[in-house]
Amino acid sequence: QSKLLLISDGSRSQVASRLGVAFECVDFQQHAIVCNVKLAAPHHGCARERFSDGMPLAMLPLGDDVYAVVWCLSPAEARRVMSLDSNAFCHELSGAAVGRVGTIQSVGKRTVFPLVASRSKEIYRRRIAIMGNAAHTLHPVAGQGLNLCIRDIDQLARQFESIDALGEVSRLQQWSNVVSPDQSVTWDACHSLVKAFSVRHSVSTPIRSSLMYLLGVTPMASDAFLKKASDVRESY
Template sequence: MKQFDVVIAGGAMAGMTLALAINKLSDKPLSIAVVEPFKADHQAHPGFDSRSIALSYGTVNTLKTLALWDDIAEVATPIKHIHVSDRSHAGMTDITTEEVGVEALGYVVELADVGRIYHSRVENDDHIELLCPESVAAVERSQNDVTVTLSSGESICSKLLVAADGAISTCCEKVGLELVEHDFEQVALIANVKVQAAPKGMAFERFTESGPIALLPMSEGRMSLVWCLKPSEADSVMSLNDEAFLQTLQDAFGWRVGAMAQVGQRASYPLLLRYRRQNISHRFAIVGNAAQTLHPIAGQGFNLGIRDVATLAEEIAASAHDPGTYQVLSQFKNRRERDREATISLTSSLVHIFSNDYLTMRIGRNLGLAAMDNLSVLKAPLLARTLGLVTR
């Protein structure tokens, strides 16, 4: 039976970042296995698909310390200005690089690009073995190790198993960690949109009575769209032809980026808050979407996941010889608790405040946006979360 120090279930963003981070931070290399069902060049790879994500300023700094940023920077588009507004109402606020004093508020990357970079890095790392296509079929834990049976029937052994296998984590189910779910009763519609006016680093979050619309700057005059809609509306909008879709989007978003000129392939998925209260168990830890999957409002989910990954990598690197001890895992849990709870709570509160059109809510959020634009004391906490400047 092959022996590893750490087995990571899931080779998408969280899992791959963790695999590469551990030995960057460790004095002595650890042997790591990454168990991944989908090959990187497979068009259907769900973790490195056609979506784009926004990496916060804090996440970029973390990736720099892990020596992962330079390659990603070549395929990243900087966010220089974030405009937040409420459709048909006065409330709005702006966040700019000049105001904050940074080169970029964050960066937009296409997951497919990052997937290629990460897989190339892993293939050239003698201490990481990518087991693909494979998935976890069974987990058996003893006092000192974990035995993982793979879908091929092969068994591998390690000191620690890390679940980075997505919101519906097979590993968490096999270990018996409860999943808490809340349905936001919204659907996220995602696509890349070409716009008349080049985005020039502008990102937009526009709140409508159906839910928020986010447009993030990309290369070649494109913007990454995340449009949150009520399920019945989402079905209707998804069924439109491209011309009718662009017109409907134009009506909802307005003309801040000129005419919506072209739309790429569209996809949609239901929006649920999914999280596990416990992010550790015996010789077992959870990171990324397996630990918590958030509503995309304010773009917090992935950046929270990277903070999980970086903290776990630090604790593993600091462990003398056994990364799966109770001391290592409890330290990871304690360091992550406050940030996890605060970010989950903030995200859910924003959805409630900005996704309905009750008069009291509308007045309150518009007063809030207006005050935030003029009072730095109100803006500072949101800025810290937006930039990912959060204590780990």
């Protein structure tokens, strides 16, 4: 009897599937190891991402000396790394980070999962909206999954500022018209980035390195990139 049902039960939603919603899926043939690590020295709030053999290692600051780690590897390599004891794991992770984070003292619980992107082929029906990872699960390469979910939620809230309009199909259609292009662009951008860094060639590798270096040392370019990636909008 609810006016609006929000389906948000995760990637390839079982609830949406039971309603007959179809999904597009992309298996990247990669696994992600996720964990928290404690450093010997503060990271000063600096986030890091490094690409090795076409696969990203992302380290996001938590607290003064803790990083949240997302380490993408081939399935076989992920199994090998997961089998290491804590000391060996910290040593190998430090090597993958090329020593840029200093000494890694300890690691918390490690989790590994396959990287499969998915998106629902429809995001609304009468009195139903599909949200979050149920609507779109992205490769973590650009860290855009949460940002995209927040934008979806923000736009849905704008459509239903009046409680009397809650669940109206016309409002849901307007919401879909607004967020669907954003979802498609973000989906395509993440996939393009994964493909670009997966190409192993004697020419493409130095070109990628040069472009990343120029992005880092050119304030105007890096500011524009960060603004777009974090979705900083004047209306916020």
